[in-house]
Amino acid sequence: MEIVKLALRNLARQKKRTFLLGSAIAFGILIVTIINGFAGAFVVNVTENFANLTAGHIFVEGVEKSASGRDIDIIRDDRALIEASEEAGIPAKYVTKRSGFQGTLIYEGRTAQLGITGVDFAHETFLPERLVFKSGSIEGMGDGQGIIISEPIAKRLGVEAGDRMLVQLKTYTGQQNVGEFAVAGITYDAGIFGNMSGYANKAYVNELLSLEPEDYQTLGLYLPSLAGLDGYGAKFYDAVKAKAQVFDKSSNEDSNPVRAMMKQAKTESWVGIKYRVFTLNDMLSQVQQIVSVLETSSLVILIVLFVIIMVGITNTFRIIMYERIREIGTMRSIGMQRGEVRNLFLYEALFLAVGGAIAGMLLSFLVMAGLSLINFGLDSPLFIILKNGHLTFKVEPIRAIANFLIVSLLTIVAAFFPARNAARLDPAVALRTVK
């Protein structure tokens, strides 16, 4: 206990030095915690934003072989899918049924490629709430041929709300078709996704695709939150498999399960409709890879920073030992054991690490809170990693504890060798030493 008090007193004696060493440790913890916090929220934000864009967390796509063996994306009778959803106990907040195509919009000699999603606006009431209109409004979709496009697409075509334009596309069987859209609304640029997608009425999209009015191409189940997504996905997959043909999700054809199922469709033959059942996490397996890279990078940064800091700590403790050499001699002369001298230095290092780490974490929370206040806007190109236009951070407690332990351990290791040297000093030699 006396040694602990002595260690704290020694740290307090050299306030400036203690502050500088603690700051170095705090800075390392600050950087690493911010990276961890960003990585933690990154996957949640990307997944949630994708869920909004794709209108679901769990998806089903139907594939049918045409007479010539071509793959056709279609869901005709979804009773088995809806039943499977109920049997699997999926707490779907919304069930979305969408069709879509990749088409070329043509207006007065200008063209733009766009993925156009057919939406049933009467059911997908959450979509209009998410769209931020620059001009026009959702009311424009009352026109059956209405379309909502983003600002960059509108600029490229030179169209304004109310203008009518042609669209060239292929039907669900691959035939050439031409339709006409009326620009109902122009939304703010939503990054690369705004450039890629527009929304139209499903009834008209189906007509252009030559689908029957009740047919569609993608069923989306929108969950209340991401919690339990993989579990619900697995239950739903099994429930659909019990009622209909499904593609093998665990195939080894590709590391991404969705691509693997697409590859199976190219090589297999079947009769009727076969379903691809997948979750957002399956779609976004690359996002998980990005997060893994971020987390690995943060660990590497932590280690590199602390190797540098360790060198500083080792040198500082050597100096401390040299400065206190007569003091060590005195303590040893009055009966302090070698182990106690070593522990004195190690306690100092530990308190330095604990203090620095706590300060670093507190600072990182302040910085993250400050960054979270910045409003990048809903039209930010970064929107996919933002939550309602704001950066968010999520630090996993286990990761914070791990960082804390790593820092403490490295600091103690850095101080260990000077501490051991101090403990090995001969008291008589130490007392004779003149600084």
Next chain:
Amino acid sequence: MKHKIFRVALALAAAALAPPSFAAPDFIAILKAVDDMGDFGKQDYSSVYTIVSEKPGENPSTTQIRLFRRDAQDQFLILIQKPEKQKGQGYLKIDDNVWFYDPESGNFSHSTIKENIQNTKAKNSDMKRYTLAEDYDVTSSAEGKLGAFDVWILDLKAKNNEVSYQRIRLTIRKDKPLPLKEEDFSVSNKLMRTMLYLPTYINVGSKTIPAKIKIVDELNKGEQSLMTISDVVVGKLPDSTFTKAFLERAQ
């Protein structure tokens, strides 16, 4: 007696109202003849297509391809020779699969017969043999004149929903089974493109093929491509021509 007079009068009236008795041409046979004119059967076919494409406000661009075709097996290989940037790229059709090869990446990717060749108005399907009689029904016909030629104007409706165009209006010379004009319509019945087969021909044995075809994009006004066919060779090609390895080596 009264009834007899009535019956004769009825027969005369019917005869007077009946259409003149000449045999209507067998339009399916005409379509078949058009198909046969470009079908080299067991012999393979190769030629060079020079496609000059025009877009308003842009300089004309030239794409040159060499086409290798084996009609007996419905295979073709397209090798892009110009422009320099795309040289070595190509398309290979085997069975129902169309592959696109990019020498820069060394990868093959799936394409379809309905895709345009590079930035031209020509489609992969324009390079394969005609199968009009197989794919279309004749829904109406009319006689007309196009330039110096007496023509049949046939309205064709697709028999299935997998051909590129749901409806085609085909103008065919009466004297020979050669098309002069093809108008392609969308499913929504909008004219999408017009192909004009200019009356300059290349004779290869018993076959006659047009030497110049102009493709006009009816949706994007002012955009068109002129295809000039040359270096036609008919004869057996090595089986290795219709392989992915050929495209890789052709680089």
